Amino acid sequence: MRKNISLQDLFKVLSNQTRMEILIAIFDNYLTASEIAEKLNYDISTIYRHLLHMKKLGVLKSERKNGIEYFDFSSTKIFHIIENAIEFISEIKGNKVIDCTNMGRCLLDQNSLNIEPDMILDMRGEICPVPDIQTRKVLKNMKKEQVLLVIVDYPLSAERIPISIAKEGHILLGKINEIPGETKLYIKRAKKIRRT
Numbered sequence: 001m002r003k004n005i006s007l008q009d010l011f012k013v014l015s016n017q018t019r020m021e022i023l024i025a026i027f028d029n030y031l032t033a034s035e036i037a038e039k040l041n042y043d044i045s046t047i048y049r050h051l052l053h054m055k056k057l058g059v060l061k062s063e064r065k066n067g068i069e070y071f072d073f074s075s076t077k078i079f080h081i082i083e084n085a086i087e088f089i090s091e092i093k094g095n096k097v098i099d100c101t102n103m104g105r106c107l108l109d110q111n112s113l114n115i116e117p118d119m120i121l122d123m124r125g126e127i128c129p130v131p132d133i134q135t136r137k138v139l140k141n142m143k144k145e146q147v148l149l150v151i152v153d154y155p156l157s158a159e160r161i162p163i164s165i166a167k168e169g170h171i172l173l174g175k176i177n178e179i180p181g182e183t184k185l186y187i188k189r190a191k192k193i194r195r196t
Contacts, residue, residue, distance in 0.1 A: 003058030013059055014082065017127065018042065019050050021156065024129040026060070027079055030072050040156070086133050096122045097138055101146075109149055113174040115186045117149035118142065124153045124182065131157035132164055135187070139170055142189045147173065150185040158183035169194040 013019050018040075025036050033051055037044040051071050054060040061074045073079060090096070098120040100109075109117055121138050123131035131152050139148055152158050162172045162185065169190035176184045 005057045009057055013054055013057060019054060021128050022047065022050055024132060026071055026073060030070050032068055032070055082129060083133055086130050111176055115147060115173055118146040120149045122151050124151055127154045128156050132160050135161050136164065139189050140193060144189060144191045146189050148187045150187065151182060153182050161185055
């Protein structure tokens with residue numbers, strides 16, 4: 001069935017933070033409204049209303065299994081739009097990646113785990129889905145078994161990044177909350193990245 005969506009409608013969907021968080025939650029999994037509500041800590045009626053709106057526009061599709069409705073992207077192009085938008089914004093804002101490989105020792109991070117990062121990705125001030133997508137992008141461009149330190153101050157990203165990187169085969173070496181509201185994630189790049 002053909003949907004009636006305009007470019008303006010699509011950007012309205014993507015400009016809503018709750019809808020953006022729903023889309024990122026669905027990217028990792030094929031989920032029900034109650035699973036999304038639990039994952040994002042929202043009430044189910046709010047989540048379901050957003051899901052139905054995005055389904056009506058054709059951004060999402062759903063399938064019923066044993067009477068339970070599961071939601072998914074109608075096309076992977078939606079996620080690519082989000083990735084490209086984040087890449088564009090990152091270019092404008094400037095690079096938040098620090099390469100420590102030529103420093104001998106990374107003096108920019110001293111931690112209780114005694115892990116020395118090869119790269120640092122500072123995502124403070126960014127909200128979902130920017131830290132998640134940028135982390136995967138930086139890891140993809142790193143050498144095998146190098147260590148990436150990701151610093152986030154958005155709680156949902158601190159929870160989501162370890163899940164999404166594990167699906168690609170990367171290893172979470174440690175997670176530290178030294179400063180209230182900030183989380184440091186130490187991630188070892190996989191020898192071979194799994195496709196999700």
